[in-house]
Amino acid sequence: MIHPLDSHYTYRHFYKTLTKEFQSVQFVICNSTDTSQRVRLWGANSDLSLSTTEKFANRFNDTQTIAVGSYPQGMVYNPANDLFYVVNQLSDDVTLFNSQGSIIETIALSDIPFSISYSPIAITVNTKEDSPRYGEVYVLSSIRDTISVITLDFSISEELSVIKRPTSFVYNPIDDALYVVGITEPNMFVIDIVTRAVEQRGIEGIPSTIGLDSDSGNVFIHIPELEEIYVYTTSHTRVAMMDQITKNIIAWAYHPLSKHIYGVVENNASLVIIDALSLTHIRIPLEGVGGSIAYSESEGLIYIGETTNGQILRLNSENEFIDPYPIADFETGIAIHPKSGLVALSKATLNSVTLGRVTHQEVSIKEDYDEYRQEFQFNPAQVKHLKIISSGRLISTLELEDISVSGKSDRRSLSIGNYNSPQNFLNVAEVHEIEGTVIDGLHRWYFTIPAQTTITLLIYYTKLDWFDVLENELEKR
Helix, strand or coil, X not given: CCCCCCCCHHHHHHHHHHHHHCEEEEEEEEECCCCCEEEEEECHHHCCCCCCCCCCXXXXXXEEEEECCCXXXXXXXXXXXXXXXXXXXXXXXXXXXXXXXXXXXXXXXXXXXXXXXXXXXXXXXXXXXXXXXXXXXXXXXXXXXXXXXXXXXXXXXXXXXXXXXXXXXEEECCCCEEEEEECCCCEEEEEECCCCCEEEEECCCCCCEEEECCXXXXXXXXXXXXXEEEEECCCXXXXXXXXXXXXXXXXXXXXXXXXXXXXXXXCCCEXXXXXXXXXXXXXXXXXXXXXXXXXXXXXXXXXXXXXCCCEEEEECCCXXXXXXXXXXXXXXXXXXXXXXXXXXXXEHHHCEEEEEEEEECCEEEECCHHXXXXXXXXXXXXXXXXXXXXXXXXXXXXXXEEECCCCCEEEEEEEHHHHECCCCCCCEEEECCCCCCEECCCXXXXXXXXXXXXXXXXXXXXXXXXXXXXXXXXXXX
16 A cells, blocks of 8 residues: 555656666766767767767866975875875975875974974885885985984884985885985995895996886986986996986986886976886977976876976876876975875975876766667667766756668757656656667767766666567658
8 A cells, every 4th residue: 555645656666667677777978078068879870979079188186285394395105004295394394194185194303393404305115015114104314314214103213324415215126125325425325124234335426316117126326427327236237327318317207117217307398218128218308397207007107297387297108298287386296196096296385285186078988888889789779768867967958869771860859857856856857758769770869968067877778679670660661
C-alpha cells in the first residue's frame, strides 16, 4: 500500500522499472574552458568528434597563497610524509605545508632565534625508500657552512659541517650520499648518509653548482671561471668535460624519460641541455632569464621559471616548449607534487608560497564513450529515458538530428528546462520526451555546455535489430 504522504513513490517506481527492464550507460562530459562550448555526440558514420574544433590553452589555476618565513628560497617535496618544505633565508627557518595549503610546522634552524645567521639557500630530501635515512630533509646554509638534518619527527638531529661558502648540493640515491660544492676551493664534499662519513674529492677548478643524473648517479659540476662542465661517476671517475659552456649555471633538473639534464643559464636567457647517455650538449633560448627549474613526474615535463617576465615555460621530452602560461610575480623556487601535479612557487619578496595546478582547457568525456559510439554504430540502441545532472547550470537545449538512410536530415529540439527533476533539484533534468530516439552511426545529439561545467548523461536504452531499423526507415519513405 502506498503511503499518502509518499510523494516520490511514482518516481522511485519508475526508476525501479527502468533499472530492471533496460540497459544503461553513463557519460561524464567536462568543459574546463572559460567559455560555453558546442558539443556533438554519436554519429560515428560521419566521424564527428566530441568537442568543437577550437584549440584550448593550458591555464595555471592558483588555489591558495601561504604566508611563510622571511625571503623563501628553495623548496622540496618529501614523499615519506607527503609534505612540502621551503627554506626561508632571512628568518633562518623551514616551513612545512601540505597540498591543501595548511602549514604543518615551522622549524627554526637555531635553538636561539637570530643568535647566529644560517642563511639557508637550498634544500633536498632522501628519496631512496630502502635507505635507513629515507625521508630525512637536508638544508644547506651558506653562512653557517653546514647542512641541517631534519628528521620525520620535525626535529633537527644534527648539523653536518661542509665546505666553506657552500652554494649547491644534491642527494644521490645511487650511493645514498650528499654531494656538496662551494665557491672557495676546488673540492667536492661527499657525505655518506648512513655513516655520516665525509670524503673530500678534488675537482678541476672552483665550482658553483652541481646537477645529478638520478638514473646513473653521475654528477655534473659547473666551473664558471673555465666555462666548463665536468661529469663524474659515483667513484669519482671523470667521464666527460664540456667546454665553452657559460659562466653562470644556477639551477639543474633531470628528465628521466628523455635522459637529459638541464642547466639554467643565469647571464642570458637560455638552457644548456646535456644528453646524459652520449654526454653531448645543445643550447636553446628561453623567452626570459631563467631562475628556477623542476621536473613534473605526473606530466613528464620540465618547468622553467623566468624571473625577468614572471612566467613558467614547460618543456616536453622532445625539448619542445608547450603552452607557456603566465604566473604573476613568479620569483624564486618551484616544487611539484609527483602524483597530483600540484605546483608550489616560492615568492621571496612577498614571503609567501603559491599553490596551483596547470589545467588543460578542453571539452572532454570520461568513461567508455568511444567504445559505445562504435558499438552503437553497428548495434543500434533505442533510448527509453535520459537523465542529465550538471555541476552548475543545466544545458538549455538538446538538439536531436535524425538522419534517414537516404541522407535526409531532420532536427528537433528539446528544452531541458521543461524537464526539471521531480525531486526539485535545479541541476537535474528527467528528459522523458527523448523516448524512442535511436542511437546509431547516423543520428547525432547537439548541445552547448556552459563554461567550467561538468554534466553527467545517464541513458537507459534497449538494443535494436539493425534490419528492423532499416525496414522502418524504408517504410517512412
